[in-house]
Amino acid sequence: MAGGNGHEEHTKWVMVIDLDRCNGCGACVTACAMENNVAFVGEDENAYGRGMHWLRLQRYWEGEGDDLRVRYIPTMCQQCSNAPCEPVCPVYATLHSEAEEINLQVYNRCIGTRYCANNCPYIARTFNWFDYEWPEPLNFQLNPDVTVRRRGIMEKCTFCIQRIRRAEEDAKAEGREVYDGEVQPACAQACPTEAIVFGNWRDPNSRVRQLAASERAFKLEEALGTEPKVIYLAGGRHEF
């Protein structure tokens, strides 16, 4: 565990999203943006397909007429263990963190080839097409723990690594281990239906571990072998 003597196993952060709980309300989308200084780009750029959302709610219709149904899939960077984005970056701006086992995006190393975004099967990455503005005093809310990205670089969900680091440092300072539920990414923290749960896979008693044991558990595009670290629990549906 992190915060230990460093010889033990690293943490492996995992997110579980219960689609049966998810009601598509979008609080996670806003919370993510607020925590991570994600820029807003306005109507025209969004209409052009350049929204910066790190987390998007895919909404799919199923059936039609009387049998119409909706499925929401909150989709963000899946933090693949075997990530297609990593080998293609020529400058190691996206790479695997050994300590947290997540995919890092090193903003100040990125030169903007956008290859990682093309190679991401989950379309999880967004690009800073311009320098986006935070007119004063809106910039007061910028999170000092998260870099404000400039034009020409890639960004994506980081599993709120600043919160992971903060919790690990707190635990280390207090001479204990990070307890289950101590780290909550902004989306999980906001989620009104408690659909998103975050935790350490290496902790056998963690909630994520228990939830992922469900027979409803699946991963997006599992067959690709990317080994995502976001586990979905399939939404149930009672037939009427």
Add this chain to the structure above:
Amino acid sequence: MSSEFHPRNEEEARRVEEMKREHLLLDHRPRAEMNDMVMEAVEDTSREWKFAVIVLGLLTAVTLFGAWGYMMLKGLGLAGIRRPVFWGLFIVAFVFWIGISHAGTFVSAILRVFKAEFRRPFTRAAELMTTFGLAAAGLYPLIHLGRTWRFYWMMPYPNQRWLWPNWRSPLLWDFFAINTYLIGSTLYLYMPLIPDLAMARDRSTGWRKKVYGLLALGWRGTEQEWKHLQKGIQIFAWAIMPVMFSVHTIVSWDFAVSMKLGWHSTIFGPYFIIGALLSGIAAVSVVLFTVRATTKNMRYFIRPEHFDALGKLLLIISLSWAYFFFNEFILEWYGGEHTIKEILKFYMFGDIAPVWWTMVTCNFFIPGLLLWNRKFRRTPWLMFLLGIVVNIGMFAERYVIVTGALSRNRFPFDWGWYEPRLVEVSIVFGTFMLFFFLYTLAARFLPLIPVWEVEEGQHSHTWRRIGRAILPAVSDLESLD
């Protein structure tokens, strides 16, 4: 030599004349005369030429470097790319120019190795295309970066932060493949140029003499020098071929090694090479026509027989392209993967369909139907038009592969579509201007015709009478040493 050949009657004389008109290598002229012809062409810096150079230079400065600078200042968003189509016209043009650059090597290395004699007058014209095409192509990996000013991070250089580029990235392979090819092909352009530079040095005055003298490296034409030169060219001709094949294969790997459906294809390596040859050879016919039309004395050196030969090459390459295309397309289709089918459907019927059908028409139907006709092949202006058509088709092919495949992915919610915007169109236009600008400059500074190669060819071509027939005969000079 033909001068030793005496026609026995008028009919034979007519036949000989006919063959001389047809074949450059039978139409012997003294070396001195050819030297003068080439030097006259080189020194013909007319007003029209100057005007063209200035216009092209200005256009390059504004549409390429001006637009590029503006884009760097404002952000890559000025281009039309958007999620999920993160690559657009820049990468399309990059692959296109890499393709163009294959022409020179193919003509001067492969045709040399296989002793295709028709190559002799235009190896240099084609080699120049390689160098300038690569110059244009080489800009794109820089242009398309979000932060161009950090491009050197792709280079392995010692630094205090102990950062090293990622050797697993195809972009890095690209970086080295292109540089290797650029250096290799420039050297390969330069070596056969040395005797001609020496010739130019001996026939010019003023600054030209100085420059040519410097570049000619003191060439005097001794037997030893010739021997070394021939050996060097021979080695390079073999060595540059794998580089040529690898460079476009590696460019194809940018796509093929990815996880993107529509890109991840095992056939992309040869498919890209054949596509490159198709566009490259087609571009040679465009350049030859232009050179023939705008430069003095070129009608002697470049004749319908050359267009005819290029036409035959084009035909077989076009058919090969069709073969690869068919393989790529139909097998993907039969695989039945849902997303792949969506991609192929998008190609044929979606927003990108006009481009896709342009590709099929220009790359296969038009050349495949017209090039069987000898008369067509031997008409330079038709071959010029066909060259343009095929290049439009090949540009369309890259456009479809790069932007079309990116438009469709495994999540229909996140599909997309791409429309180029003015800035990127301007930059792509600008690289064409750059290419023309460099070529126009080179056309008046370097001997476009490798005189010594032509002379060598003419020496090796003789006449033989077998029974009643008069036939050209070729002695193999190149294999003598």
Add this chain to the structure above:
Amino acid sequence: MSQEKKLTRRDVLKLAGVGGAVAAVLSGCGPMSRYVRRKPYTDMPEYQLPGESVYFATLCRECPAGCGLLVRTVEGRAIKVEGNPQHPVNRGRTCARAQASLQGLYDPDRLAGPWAAQKRGSRAGRSLSWDEAVQVVAQALQAGPGVQFLLGLVPDHLADLVSEIATALGAPEPIRFGGLALFEARQTLRQAMQAVIGQDALPHFDIANATFVLSFGANFMETWLSPVAFSRAYGHLRRGRPDLRGLFVQLEPRMSMTAASADKWAAVKPGTEGRVALAIGRLAAEMRDGVVPPAFDVDAETIAAEAGLDMALLEKIAHYFATSPRPLAIPGGAALAHTNGLETAQAILALNAWAGNFGLPGGVQVLPAAPIYEDRNAASLQDMADLVRRMKAGQVKALLVHGTNPVFELPAGLGFAEALEKVDTVISFSPFYDETAAQADYIFPDHTPLESWGYQKARVGTDRMVVTASQPVVVPLYDTKATADVLLAAAQAVGGEVAEAVPYQDEVDFLQQALANLMDSPDGIYTAVTPKAFWGRFLQHGGWWTKEPAAVQTFDAAAILQQPLEVPAPQFDAGEFHLVVYPHPILGDGAGANRPWLQETPEPMTTVMWNSWVEVNPETARELGLRHDDIVEIRSPYGRVYAAVYVYPGIRPDTVALAFGQGHEALGRWAEGRGVNPAKLLGPHTNAAGDLAWGRVRVSLRKTGRRRPLARKEHLVGVYGDGVAQ
């Protein structure tokens, strides 16, 4: 700011016993200084360390639900809003609006100080000093009975204070109204509760513990009453209990975001919900014991045909309602927004009466009365219509508006804007230049909620008494002033009885006095021996609430079943299509439209950002030759608007829908001139309880031939197939 009391941090910590506190909540600053300061690094307050976060527990005032927040601040700047994990309403959870509330605080277009308009509607004017402002308010208060306070829906301390002032002035009761009141039908719910259980109270629906939820148009996970609490409950309904997945059916003409999560959405014909409830009651009664109470004495097949529903479906729903252990029927705003709304609400509550779930877990509950100050009902549209009438008659001399934006929100058919012209003095206390502020003579901007003191009583969404604390998390950015302080100062300036009636030193003094009787309540999660200590804990915990849920209060509701329930046919205006107007799930009642990240958050059902759209059924669209993004004119008897078409599969072919919240003419750069305001289409009609019957309005569509691509997150071809738009 005003008064700094000398009290060290150490004392406060001792008093509050923070020593081993669980959460990193630092409210200690509260008692010792009224405001957190932003200071240079060399002179930092001791609790402000560079790089260290300080959390303040406070209240979310983005909607009337009253969720508790923890706001993370770093070096005097508010950085992130998080839910207060201990707060009984939201238990640490937040909606998108709470998340973006920082963008209200830091809105660049906020008003920087008191201001007098040159003339109403003009953006020209001059700045005043706060002394002048207080004089203006004092002058306005002189009108006595001619003074009318208009407040937002939030049941907060200001409402309580203003009530006292109004009483002292001899002025009418303050009116509490907001955009959400158009859609929530609070008055209808209260009156229906009165009819069913004999108690005039807002019902709370215990979705979490139900096993079968049958909702009639309740958008309870979007904006209705207490959306975060209901969303939390929904999560529990589905997967909170091992081996028991609660079922959920929603009946409404347009599939709302809430209905999108239902097991079954059935597109009931607008206005028939009440009769459908009776039919379900009858079928369920037949299935359970064959005893059909008089209330359910209806012909189910006729009703099914009338409502456009499958009889088999009704039977299935009735089957679950009859056999599920804890069924719950919810009468939602959309079902009650017809001329027969009150009767519909009674019919739906009768289902609960039949199930006998009143006061039980998983049933309809009623919260105990508020622990401080009595409850005051939010106004209905009828009350607003009365106000408009009084304004037109010249009986209202001074209108003081706080926390609501009637010029934007009220239906065009009501004529509020015209009535406003008859009022001598209009004072707005809005921190933003909204539509009502634009029509005011004076704007005396209040602090934004995150800079403010206060409390709010939760009336729904929880099982216990809750008073949430509001405290400033940052120093006020501009020269704004708490409205409570302005009114108190003005009352002092008026003098006499009025000054005596509100003998408070300032806002905080009022709060402390108001809370005094909670101090030693044994039911509270904490007690304190001194008011200061109590105040410290109040701020530290983010409020006061009871340790235990309120005692189960059961009701005998069977009486309602013993008489026939008549649900009259709804009345409709002339027009081709029914109109569904619903509050935007992200922007709420429109007050969120000036938060760029709320605009940027895709609306969940359509994924549209930054604009308005009109939802049209695919079949209807085909008939009218409409495609996605075509601009149409939507015309009702009361007005017309233009909006881009969204071909929406989840709506009846005879119905079109518009979201409420866009179409601002003021409210800053991100809200203005964006989308349309459906209030322009609505008439003044109400149901029997006085709530707006927006369902009465019918509209016609006309193709304009223009197009405007909506900013969507989805890809049209990917989601809807080829040939939809391009």
